[in-house]
Amino acid sequence: MDLPKISIIFPIYKKSKHLENNIKKILEDPYPNDLKEIIISIDSPEDDFLNKLMELKSKYKNITLVISRERRGKVSATNDAVKISSGEILFFFDADVFIDYINIKGIVDELKEYDIIEFYKEIIKKGWLGYLMFIEFSLYFDIIDPILNKTKSPLFLNGSGFATKKSVWNDVEGYSKVYVEDVDFAMKAGKKGYKYHMSKNVILLIEPLKSLRQWIDQRKRWSFGLIEVILNHLDYMVAFFIQNMLISIFILLILYLPYLIWTYIYIYLPASFLYQIAIGMYENLSKNISFIYLIILNPTSIFKVFYILYLTLLYTILTSSYIYLLISIKRRKLYNFLSFILFSVLYIPLYEIILIYDIIYYGIFERAPKMNWKV
Structure with a gap:
């Protein structure tokens, strides 16, 4: 039976400490290496990391580098990588993920029934903030997403790790230049009737953010991204809730x-x-x-x-x-039950305050607050 060629894409800004480990995990997977194409699309690479990339390219012949000295942003970096890809199936991994387990053939088989496969994700419990982010991700990937899985319709998508058919990517014209490009991609695919599934054939560990300031900046972007998604795809969201009422x-x-x-x-x-x-x-x-x-x-x-x-x-x-x-x-x-108390009295209310702030800001200025994010 013929196996499809896959293109594995890493959009990176400056550097990624897990990249070499992830490439090894991918190449050690029993799926034929001659059917694996690895494309690293990097913005503003640090000199030491660029040297490391050159070493990896010399060591592994199926690596392609797309280097930009300027910051294009994740959307452009990803779209540019897909344009030069030759695989029928696309895998996407962010710079801060650590591949804990991967079964490429399992994902390929699942893509016979589905069109978008989201990989299971878990935050590394490092520090108090990491523990709180772990609780948030566990609530979604262990409790909520398995229920959403039953609808087979994409509603949300965490773009730090997923796979899709290239035909699907091209049909919805890839990532749009919005703040939550991954959720927007899922909505566009849902409108065209494509099917979604969350899989544990790939398990990713994600580095927690290093500071509360970084967390606030990220959640500010996510909150405004939610506003964007609602404004752009309200018709699909309403249809989803009506069709999957129970x-x-x-x-x-x-x-x-x-x-x-x-x-x-x-x-x-x-x-x-x-x-x-x-x-x-x-x-x-x-x-x-x-x-x-x-x-x-x-x-x-x-x-x-x-x-x-x-x-x-x-x-x-x-x-x-x-x-x-x-x-x-x-x-x-x-x-640790104390972490769950902090999650209730600090994490949830602060997230809600950020969302309210973004809504008020947009209502007044009709644009996003200033963010350190290239769109």
Whole structure:
């Protein structure tokens, strides 16, 4: 049986510390090496890394380099690489991924039924930020994406690692010059009826971002990218949710169950016990502090403080415990619960604030906030 030729594309900015390991993993895979074409499309390469690329090209004859001294951006770097590719199937890997496992033949076989194959991804748990990003990615790739898989329709796509048929890429005209080119690509493919699947025939480990500043910049780009996608593909998104109503409702229920429980408690359950505590505290305070302070510190004001603390603590316990149970049961492993508390009280709210900021910014200026990202 004839096997198709594959083109493996690495868009890189400046350098990639995992590139050599990834090339070895790809070439060690039993899929015939004469059917593997590796294209490294790099912007503004650092001198040491450029020397390393030349060594790799001399060592492995099926490597092609596309070098730009200027920063073209990931979209152009990827599109330029595809233009010179000769494979029927395209594999894409970002510079910050580490190929933990790869079965090329498995992906090729899956592409007989599907048109876009997303690779399973996991964040390397390095530092507190890495642990929080690990939780976020696990929620998506272990909980949400397996459910979306049942629709076979592309809705989201993490472009740091996926495969597609070259015919599909050409039909949707590759990456568009937008902030989340990968999700945009998935939407364009979905409109044409192409099928999506998430596969564990390739497992990627991804380096976490090094600082909170980098994380904010990335999430600012992702949030505005979401606005872009909604504006450009609202018709497809609405059609997706209508055609997959039960799955969509199920996913929303999974995502927002803690909020629903919290809201129910907030609206319907009495908190009279807090008022009794407030009265008791007020009576104790009245025996020990000046009446001037008691004008400000009345039972109602004390109750309001307790009520806010109560709702905040309730939200933290509900959300942290729920996410912890979801991930621990799915992955059959126990994790550090403190990280899940940080995820609930810091990570999620900060992400929501960034999204709201982008929406307000776009509403006022009708353009994206300033970002360190070449589009």
